[in-house]
Amino acid sequence: MSSPFLLAAGEVGGDFFRERDVGDLCQAQRGHVFCWDWAQENIDRFGTPTVQHLQIVVPAILIGFVVAFALALLSHRTRWLQPPLLAATGVLYTIPSIAFFFLLLPLTGLGRDTAIIVLAAYTLQIIYRNTILGLNNVPAAVKDAARGMGLTPRQILWKVELPLAIPEIIAGLRVAVVSTIAIATLAVLISAGGLGTEMYGSNLTFPTSIIIAAAIVMLMALAFDAILLLVQRFTTPWRRVAQS
Amino acid sequence: MTAALPLASFTGAFEFIFTPQDSNVTGGKKVGGFDKSLELLVKHLEVTLLALAIALVIALPLGLYLGHRGKGEQFAIGLGNAGRAIPELAVIALVAVLIGVGLANVAPVLAILGIPPILTNAYVGVRQVDRSTVDAARGMGMSEMAIIRKVELPIAVPTVMGGIRSGAIAILATATIAPLAGVETLGDFILNRNVYGENGLLAGAILVALLALTIEGLLALLQRRLTSDGLKLKTV
Numbered sequence: 001m002s003s004p005f006l007l008a009a010g011e012v013g014g015d016f017f018r019e020r021d022v023g024d025l026c027q028a029q030r031g032h033v034f035c036w037d038w039a040q041e042n043i044d045r046f047g048t049p050t051v052q053h054l055q056i057v058v059p060a061i062l063i064g065f066v067v068a069f070a071l072a073l074l075s076h077r078t079r080w081l082q083p084p085l086l087a088a089t090g091v092l093y094t095i096p097s098i099a100f101f102f103l104l105l106p107l108t109g110l111g112r113d114t115a116i117i118v119l120a121a122y123t124l125q126i127i128y129r130n131t132i133l134g135l136n137n138v139p140a141a142v143k144d145a146a147r148g149m150g151l152t153p154r155q156i157l158w159k160v161e162l163p164l165a166i167p168e169i170i171a172g173l174r175v176a177v178v179s180t181i182a183i184a185t186l187a188v189l190i191s192a193g194g195l196g197t198e199m200y201g202s203n204l205t206f207p208t209s210i211i212i213a214a215a216i217v218m219l220m221a222l223a224f225d226a227i228l229l230l231v232q233r234f235t236t237p238w239r240r241v242a243q244s
Numbered sequence: 245m246t247a248a249l250p251l252a253s254f255t256g257a258f259e260f261i262f263t264p265q266d267s268n269v270t271g272g273k274k275v276g277g278f279d280k281s282l283e284l285l286v287k288h289l290e291v292t293l294l295a296l297a298i299a300l301v302i303a304l305p306l307g308l309y310l311g312h313r314g315k316g317e318q319f320a321i322g323l324g325n326a327g328r329a330i331p332e333l334a335v336i337a338l339v340a341v342l343i344g345v346g347l348a349n350v351a352p353v354l355a356i357l358g359i360p361p362i363l364t365n366a367y368v369g370v371r372q373v374d375r376s377t378v379d380a381a382r383g384m385g386m387s388e389m390a391i392i393r394k395v396e397l398p399i400a401v402p403t404v405m406g407g408i409r410s411g412a413i414a415i416l417a418t419a420t421i422a423p424l425a426g427v428e429t430l431g432d433f434i435l436n437r438n439v440y441g442e443n444g445l446l447a448g449a450i451l452v453a454l455l456a457l458t459i460e461g462l463l464a465l466l467q468r469r470l471t472s473d474g475l476k477l478k479t480v
Contacts, residue, residue, distance in 0.1 A: 033342060094460045095453045096417030102434060102449035105442075106253055178328045185331040186421075189434075199333045204424060207341050214334035221329035 035208045043212070045198070050216055052112075052193035056184045057220075060116045061177055064123030069169075071124070072131035076157070082132055086125075093125035097183045101190045115192035119184060123176035130172025134165025167239070170232040174225055181221040185213070256443035257450055269438055276433070276444050285451060288429040292416045292459075294351045299358030299411055304404075307366025311400075312392050320367035327360025332418040336425050345426030357418050358411030365407025369400030398472055405467035412463060413456055420452050430455070 068089075075081035095103070100118045108114045138161045146160045188196030197203075198213035233240065259265065261281045264274030310316045339353040373396045381395045397404070420431035433440050433448025440448070468476075 091457065094413055094456050096413070096420055096456050098417065098420045098431070098434060099449040099452035099456070102445055103453060105446060105449075174325075175328065178325065182329050182331045185333045188333070195331075196333055199331070199337050204337050205341055207338060210334050210337045210341075214331050214338075217331045217334070218329045225325070 033207050034211055038208050039212060042209075046195070046212060046216060049193060049195045049197050049213070050220075052197075053181070053184055053195045053217070053220065056112055056115045056119065056187055056192060056194055057177075057181050060119035060180055060184075061123060061173075063116065063120040064176065064180075065127055065173065067120070068124045068127035069131060071128050072135065073157075075132065076135050076161075077153075086129060089125035089128050092121045097122065097186055098189060101186065105190070110191045112187075112192045114190055115184065115187040115194075119180050119187075122183065123180055126176045126179075127169070127172045130168045130175075131165065134168030135161055137168065138164045163236070166236050167232060170228055170235075174228050177224045177228065178221040181217060181224065185217055253443070254446065254450075257446035260440070260443040260447040261451065265441065265443065267439055267441060275440050276447065281447070281451060284428060284430045284432055285455065287427075288416070288419055288431075288452070288455060291347065291351060291354065291419045291422060291427055291429055292412065294347070295354035295415045295419070296358055296408075296412050298352055298355035299362055299415070300408070302355070303359040303362035303411075304366055304408075307363040307404075307407075308370055308392055308397065310363075311367040311370025312388070312396060314371065317367075317371075320364055324360045324364030327357070327364075330357065332357065333421060336418065336421050340425035347427050350422050350425045350427045354415050354418055354422070358415045361410035361414065362404075362407045365410070366400070366404050369403030369407075370396045372403065373399045399475065401471045402467060402475065405463065405470065409460060409463045409467070412459055416452075416456050416459060420448075 071085055071089075075085055092100075097118060100121070101114060104114050104117060108117060142160060142164065143156060146156045151159065184194050185196035185199060187194045188200045195213045195217050199210045203209045203213075260276040262278050264277035264280070267273065267275040307320065310320050335353060335357065336350070339349055343349045343353070370392070377399070378391060378395060381391045386394065419427075419429045420434065422429045423431045423435050430448050430451050433444045433451070437445045
């Protein structure tokens with residue numbers, strides 16, 4: 001069978017688990033919102049989807065960050081590039097992710113690569129906008145002082161402007177990371193795996209599986225958010241001094 | 245489902261949008277075409293607008309009020325952050341199993357996805373208004389309602405509208421998977437791929453993308469119209 005969609009449907013699990021696992025473990029709880037017995041027995045099956053989820057999210061964010069950061073540096077000196085770049089990344093950000101996945105189908109086909117491209121494209125707007133915002137917000141007096149101390153434009157960028165822009169850059173990254181982790185659940189629609197597999201197909205009517213998968217997604221988002229906050233704390237020590 | 249579907253192509257997708265095509269499973273009945281596309285487009289828009297209206301009624305007054313009083317910052321900002329972490333697929337799947345299918349059940353749940361950006365931006369927009377401006381208005385004898393309506397809201401328009409745009413797009417995007425909960429939208433073309441074929445799938449994606457860009461464009465125009473000329477002088 002050549003249609004990749006049929007493979008996708010098979011991959012999601014068929015009916016085996018509602019017949020067997022749920023039948024045995026949740027007989028008394030049929031119709032209940034959350035079946036603890038099934039959850040305890042089947043928590044293992046969420047390991048692979050979680051890893052797959054990370055395999056989509058992490059490359060997407062890294063690519064998105066590198067591209068957006070490069071665009072921000074490029075348009076930092078050539079200011080006229082900023083409005084068209086903001087508009088272009090804005091268009092990518094507006095296209096709903098599901099539509100975006102399938103628009104790429106004739107070009108890149110099904111699977112993880114397409115998911116990574118779409119999610120990376122998604123992060124561009126937020127990271128790019130926040131990075132130029134951060135750079136533009138650096139007070140002119142600070143730049144003048146740096147120039148007066150004899151720093152070259154390159155040194156001013158890397159030693160003065162970028163460090164001062166870190167809070168905005170990280171704020172953008174946090175938004176990008178959290179929304180990317182949530183949107184990556186839709187990657188199941190293009191057979192890219194991830195935690196969406198535990199919500200879709202035959203799992204679509206089984207709340208226990210959906211709730212566990214959604215909880216993992218949200219915990220993952222929370223964890224990444226916390227890591228980025230820590231990164232910000234360690235990369236901007238002067239802010240802590242100022243606060244205390 | 246037995247015969248292999250034709251591979252998706254953009255020309256095929258556009259043909260699907262305008263002229264009904266053969267399907268593998270409907271027994272000779274044609275699928276797609278302009279009438280069907282338009283019908284689903286209108287339905288998609290209806291679901292989106294209904295959910296957006298519900299979200300606006302709840303989130304906008306609450307956000308403006310909290311921003312005006314300067315209360316509940318943790319709540320207003322935290323809600324915006326938490327809202328982004330909600331997986332849409334789980335929301336739609338759970339509403340279908342636990343609450344029920346159909347527009348009456350799905351629209352309020354879709355609204356939940358629009359509430360966080362609208363509320364957070366309304367709060368932030370009003371909070372950003374210079375306190376001395378508000379004090380001046382109060383000194384002129386304006387009531388608190390008048391201050392919100394005539395001073396804070398007009399100044400906060402760009403931020404408030406930004407939230408409404410995000411909310412509208414989030415709702416419109418999620419409405420694409422609403423067919424999983426028994427609400428017909430353009431997502432039908434995408435999710436019922438065995439009926440509509442791969443060209444139908446691509447056609448659905450094209451229509452959803454165009455609809456989102458159109459709505460975003462219209463809301464951006466509305467934002468320009470609502471923003472007072474004095475505020476436009478400031479470049480963002």
